[in-house]
Amino acid sequence: MMDLNKKIFVTRASMPDINEYIEEIRSLWDSHFITNMGEKHDLFKHQLKEYLGVKNLELVVNGHMSLELTIQAMELEGEIITSPFTFASTTHAIVRNNIRPVFCDINSKDYTIDVEKLEKLITSKTSAILPVHVYGNVCDVEGIEEIAYKYGLKVIYDAAHAFGETYKGKKIASFGDASCFSFHATKVFNTIEGGGVSFKENKIGKKLYELKNFGIKGTEEVIGVGANAKLNEFCAAMGICNLRHIDEEIKKRKSVYERYIDNLGMIKEISVNVYSVNQKPNYAYFPITVFENKSKVDRDVLYDQLLENGIFARKYFYPITTEFDCYKDVFTSKDTPEACKVSKRILCLPIYADLELEEVDRICDIIKRTV
Numbered sequence: 001m002m003d004l005n006k007k008i009f010v011t012r013a014s015m016p017d018i019n020e021y022i023e024e025i026r027s028l029w030d031s032h033f034i035t036n037m038g039e040k041h042d043l044f045k046h047q048l049k050e051y052l053g054v055k056n057l058e059l060v061v062n063g064h065m066s067l068e069l070t071i072q073a074m075e076l077e078g079e080i081i082t083s084p085f086t087f088a089s090t091t092h093a094i095v096r097n098n099i100r101p102v103f104c105d106i107n108s109k110d111y112t113i114d115v116e117k118l119e120k121l122i123t124s125k126t127s128a129i130l131p132v133h134v135y136g137n138v139c140d141v142e143g144i145e146e147i148a149y150k151y152g153l154k155v156i157y158d159a160a161h162a163f164g165e166t167y168k169g170k171k172i173a174s175f176g177d178a179s180c181f182s183f184h185a186t187k188v189f190n191t192i193e194g195g196g197v198s199f200k201e202n203k204i205g206k207k208l209y210e211l212k213n214f215g216i217k218g219t220e221e222v223i224g225v226g227a228n229a230k231l232n233e234f235c236a237a238m239g240i241c242n243l244r245h246i247d248e249e250i251k252k253r254k255s256v257y258e259r260y261i262d263n264l265g266m267i268k269e270i271s272v273n274v275y276s277v278n279q280k281p282n283y284a285y286f287p288i289t290v291f292e293n294k295s296k297v298d299r300d301v302l303y304d305q306l307l308e309n310g311i312f313a314r315k316y317f318y319p320i321t322t323e324f325d326c327y328k329d330v331f332t333s334k335d336t337p338e339a340c341k342v343s344k345r346i347l348c349l350p351i352y353a354d355l356e357l358e359e360v361d362r363i364c365d366i367i368k369r370t371v
């Protein structure tokens, strides 16, 4: 029976069977080796390389540090062109490296960086482009990399939403100079907290390994001003377990996605996120856009209406990062009007592997009644 009082959150962490996890961590009680790149770390890294289809991968403590340390490892400076329509982490990672983010607007189709507007933002100070595969929508990788090549810029993708995806049959982790992943509890694939970087040049991997461990090279040798960003053995073990079930998880997410499309695809008051035919999606998010000229209500009213029914949708991404208190006197949102507009209309509906299809119907009924 469907419980109408049950709270439904926008996401729910995937967890293996408890006994599977206990089996995975049992050896840690023998070794007492619970962090600092132990056996679980190395095994997980090996398996993840295989799954992501890359030769080069470094594991870190979370997605944010994957961005922050990659920027540091590449010794970037000056300005980095990026999107303001993202999670706080993307902009913070640039600013915390003492680099100026230059904000490029997004396109209204898939909310990724608008390549048409990219080139004119390049100055003599630009060192890199940091686009976001937002909601798992793959950026215009060809357009971005063509411009980057022309101007000799590095490309780092924030791939926090794009775990396991492919574009034209090519693994998402293989694009750009580096791709940064998050394995946070709320993501498609989690290690509780965790992150990873896939990269092209071997020297970036060496640098990342150094930087995640205080710049320590040997017991008596410290060669860099590093941080502590190591993925511990318990998180790596969680990753090993969750990786066994990831294909099944994504399959279940797909049926939730399809149920939403069946229910909402034809409603003229809103639009749903449609993936490019070139990509294999992971169904990480289900954003809808509320058109205020067609709908009786705006996004905020719909959000409140869902909340009254115990459904916790999220206004991802609102506000855009340039509107944050810490940035609003430093950066402007005027140059990214599309990002501003989208952020006021968009709403991410609950989606996770075990979300029951009857619950999806209930959510959709509330939406249809409200808009």
Ligand SMILES: *Cc1c(COP(=O)(O)O)cnc(C)c1O
Binding pocket: 062, 063, 064, 065, 086, 087, 089, 090, 132, 158, 160, 161, 181, 182, 183, 184, 193, 194, 195
């Ligand atoms: C989650 C997320 C991050 C940060 O990852 P954490 O693992 O939470 O540190 C960075 N960028 C985007 C777009 C994200 O959604």
